[in-house]
Amino acid sequence: MASQEAELQEKIKKMTPEELKKFQMQNCIFCHIISGKVASKKVYEDDKCMALLDINPANPGHILLLPKEHYAIMPLIPDDTIQHLFMISKQLSAALLRALQSHGTNIFVANGAAAGQKAQHFMLHIIPRMENDGLNFDIKGNKISEKDMNALSKILAEKISKDMGIKVPEQKKEEPVQQEIKKEEVQEVSIEDNKELKKAVKKPKEKTVKKAVKSEHVTLDDIANLVTGGK
Amino acid sequence: MSDCQICDLISSGKANKIYEDDKIIGILCPEPVSAGHVWVIPKNHYPIFENIPDYEVARMFSIANKISISLFEILKVQGTNIFVANGPAAGQNVSHFIINIIPRMPNDSINMAWQPRQLTEEEMSTVELKIKENIKTVGYFEKEKPKPIELDKKREVISNEEDYLVKSLRRIP
Numbered sequence: 477m478a479s480q481e482a483e484l485q486e487k488i489k490k491m492t493p494e495e496l497k498k499f500q501m502q503n504c505i506f507c508h509i510i511s512g513k514v515a516s517k518k519v520y521e522d523d524k525c526m527a528l529l530d531i532n533p534a535n536p537g538h539i540l541l542l543p544k545e546h547y548a549i550m551p552l553i554p555d556d557t558i559q560h561l562f563m564i565s566k567q568l569s570a571a572l573l574r575a576l577q578s579h580g581t582n583i584f585v586a587n588g589a590a591a592g593q594k595a596q597h598f599m600l601h602i603i604p605r606m607e608n609d610g611l612n613f614d615i616k617g618n619k620i621s622e623k624d625m626n627a628l629s630k631i632l633a634e635k636i637s638k639d640m641g642i643k644v645p646e647q648k649k650e651e652p653v654q655q656e657i658k659k660e661e662v663q664e665v666s667i668e669d670n671k672e673l674k675k676a677v678k679k680p681k682e683k684t685v686k687k688a689v690k691s692e693h694v695t696l697d698d699i700a701n702l703v704t705g706g707k
Numbered sequence: 708m709s710d711c712q713i714c715d716l717i718s719s720g721k722a723n724k725i726y727e728d729d730k731i732i733g734i735l736c737p738e739p740v741s742a743g744h745v746w747v748i749p750k751n752h753y754p755i756f757e758n759i760p761d762y763e764v765a766r767m768f769s770i771a772n773k774i775s776i777s778l779f780e781i782l783k784v785q786g787t788n789i790f791v792a793n794g795p796a797a798g799q800n801v802s803h804f805i806i807n808i809i810p811r812m813p814n815d816s817i818n819m820a821w822q823p824r825q826l827t828e829e830e831m832s833t834v835e836l837k838i839k840e841n842i843k844t845v846g847y848f849e850k851e852k853p854k855p856i857e858l859d860k861k862r863e864v865i866s867n868e869e870d871y872l873v874k875s876l877r878r879i880p
Contacts, residue, residue, distance in 0.1 A: 571842045590812055
């Protein structure tokens, strides 16, 4: 068995990104559901996504919303698909409130194995809620010191505005511009080296996402592999 | 001061802002579940998910996704949860819509899993039918309306005296 597994690993390593994606799709139960090979309780479908009832729901009416294309984790999904998915999720949530007279809904995304993602196909959970239904998403946290908060927010704010291409007015004008140019040059070189990698990820439409996905491509891939188990 | 503590928090400027545009603001959660717990909040006061227009939902989550990507990179976390509690029964305790982005590491003792249930075939079919009855409007999106054109109140006053065309008209006998 061990040798078989090793063989498989070898085989996977040799695959081109296109082959790898195909391989993942063949092993993904949700891709089979979407293509209709496996039966499901489908409640909604359009050209980009599909919604079905979870067979092991947290509450009756628990909906899974899947993009039709196979994406392992959220950062790999192009921006327009993200927007579409969440707009649909809002409408499905409204439909659940009406249909089941539920008192609320939870929208839940587990993005990465560390966050509790179990399937290799990205999905959105929409869970109808009633008063005292026994479910408990405990997201109460603890206060942390103001100093830590300020330090963290400063780092994050800088990084996020850089990723989104926003100029931060507090910074000196000349220096950050030069740095940014340098970084872009480095990125371009690395992308040219990895033409195959470039093909692997579909190009998101917005520039900012493009940068973010590409610059940290390796780590995101690693995270995706954690979900898929390296397949 | 308003009745909503989130609106107050935004307007007070005390929040640790990490992103802001004209409609949306991203701040660090004052009581984080894990380091880097971010709230993405609409600036307009919307109590629940269903109050928010589609185009704003799209923009909020697209920004949430980008912040989530930045969290991956900067905090070296291995996962994020995007979580929305919509309605008091779902655990919402302020009357303002919030998207939670919670960075996750393996074995971080945050438990967000649920106990899966097993429903009978009959229960599943009734639920399916009920949902399908109410799902006809899904997929039709509300688009952002263009802003009305602001007409200038002050219009240029045409002074007859200086206009040579008018003068020339008068000359004609």
